[in-house]
Amino acid sequence: MTLPDRTTAGKVVGVVMAAGLSRRLGRPKQLVVLAGQALIWHSARAMLDAEPSGGVLVVTPPGELGQQIRAALQGLDVMFAENPRPELGISESFRAAIAALPAGTGAANFALGDMPLVSGAMQRAVLDAYTATDAPLVLARFGSQNTGLGNTDWVRAPPHLFRADLFPEFSQRGDHGPRHVIAAHAGQTVWVDLPASALRDLDTVEDILAMQREFAGWGRE
Numbered sequence: 001m002t003l004p005d006r007t008t009a010g011k012v013v014g015v016v017m018a019a020g021l022s023r024r025l026g027r028p029k030q031l032v033v034l035a036g037q038a039l040i041w042h043s044a045r046a047m048l049d050a051e052p053s054g055g056v057l058v059v060t061p062p063g064e065l066g067q068q069i070r071a072a073l074q075g076l077d078v079m080f081a082e083n084p085r086p087e088l089g090i091s092e093s094f095r096a097a098i099a100a101l102p103a104g105t106g107a108a109n110f111a112l113g114d115m116p117l118v119s120g121a122m123q124r125a126v127l128d129a130y131t132a133t134d135a136p137l138v139l140a141r142f143g144s145q146n147t148g149l150g151n152t153d154w155v156r157a158p159p160h161l162f163r164a165d166l167f168p169e170f171s172q173r174g175d176h177g178p179r180h181v182i183a184a185h186a187g188q189t190v191w192v193d194l195p196a197s198a199l200r201d202l203d204t205v206e207d208i209l210a211m212q213r214e215f216a217g218w219g220r221e
Contacts, residue, residue, distance in 0.1 A: 094170055
């Protein structure tokens with residue numbers, strides 16, 4: 001774990017979850033190259049562009065893969081936390097992130113490292129909703145009339161922001177997030193609507209090829 005000295009009392013830390021083992025893909029998706037940079041670079045860059053007041057924390061796996069991810073992010077102003085048991089599922093990454101947050105952190109905005117189409121502006125929308133409301137939960141939902149999902153067929157997916165007083169409730173195990181926390185505080189949730197096109201991640205070779213074509217078409221750097 002590497003944490004620079006920061007004053008973060010009451011501030012929001014952006015957390016990028018990048019400790020997955022990419023079982024479906026068969027190779028580390030964090031290091032897949034899009035427009036000359038690793039996928040995790042694009043996800044971390046988007047969170048940095050949102051300018052969370054407490055900085056950005058990237059959760060990595062242990063060992064060589066963790067070192068490769070850190071190397072791919074060289075030059076970016078991010079903190080690191082290590083999930084020592086990524087094989088136990090993403091729940092362990094949540095715990096590793098919370099344990100690594102600087103004392104006094106007011107909230108954390110959790111994003112997945114394999115959703116490179118979630119832009120800095122989208123992350124910023126989640127942060128702004130929290131600033132405006134101080135809600136214990138700010139959740140993103142993806143959908144659009146133009147994608148076939150329809151007006152009400154939303155898909156809930158990160159980024160998800162949790163206020164710090166909810167962290168003690170993160171008791172989940174296995175390969176899922178704190179769904180019980182979301183259910184318990186559903187009545188206090190503030191929603192941020194994001195386009196369905198940003199929901200795509202990379203689980204197959206076909207996903208990678210399509211994303212590489214899209215990034216090349218945009219001329220992303």
